[in-house]
Amino acid sequence: MQPNKSKIALLIGASYLGAFGASNAVADTFNMKVNTISDVTIATYNGNDLDFGELVKTGTGSCVMEGKYPANADVNIIHSTLPTAPNLAAQSVLTGTSCVGSGTSKGTVGIYSITGSPGLSVNLTISEVAQSSTAYTFKPNAGCYTAFDGTNTSDLDTCTAYTMGSTISGVKLPVDDATETAGATGIVTAGEIYFTVGGTIAIAAAGLSPNTTYDAEFQVDVTY
16 A cells, blocks of 8 residues: 555644744843933022011011012012022011001011922922911911923913912923023023912911011922
8 A cells, every 4th residue: 555645744834833833932121211200399589588577576467478479570580590680588468457567567577488300290289287376377478489381481471370279280390401492581491490488477366576586387288
């Protein structure tokens, strides 16, 4: 009997294809990288802590510092990192029954910087904190933040008022260091913007002690 040549040929062909397929298989590993973002930080700008000065009376009442400063025309200047940059310790008018010289006396608005990863946006919330003393309260209910317009060559940045306790979403951080060349010129610092804080001191019926320094706190939350 003659062997079944067709069957043999088929078996050989299948074995050959199997070996050929195995010789073209390949496996490899590849690298990947993850770069984490910079921590966001908050700092007092140029020593400008919020300060009502020695202009608050001891009796019951309130004293308000307007914190919506600087004016839009000055927002770019506050970016400046030059040694000759003005100290924008904004002398803001104080008003209220507990202010000495209400309407003419001035206190120092708080100015603070936020620094994070350039080009990203942050969320900002400024809120009241219960004070340890029951003799007075402080509410940071007046202020503004830098609304960066997204360019480094115009003066369209604004100092936009915020609402205490409400989160301001999508506050853009500048991408690059650059000089603002139009309007109120100044230096934009990559990843850095500013906000200001004023507010209201309310003195309870018991009053405050004369010639005494009182401290108050407020809370700032910044997240990506």
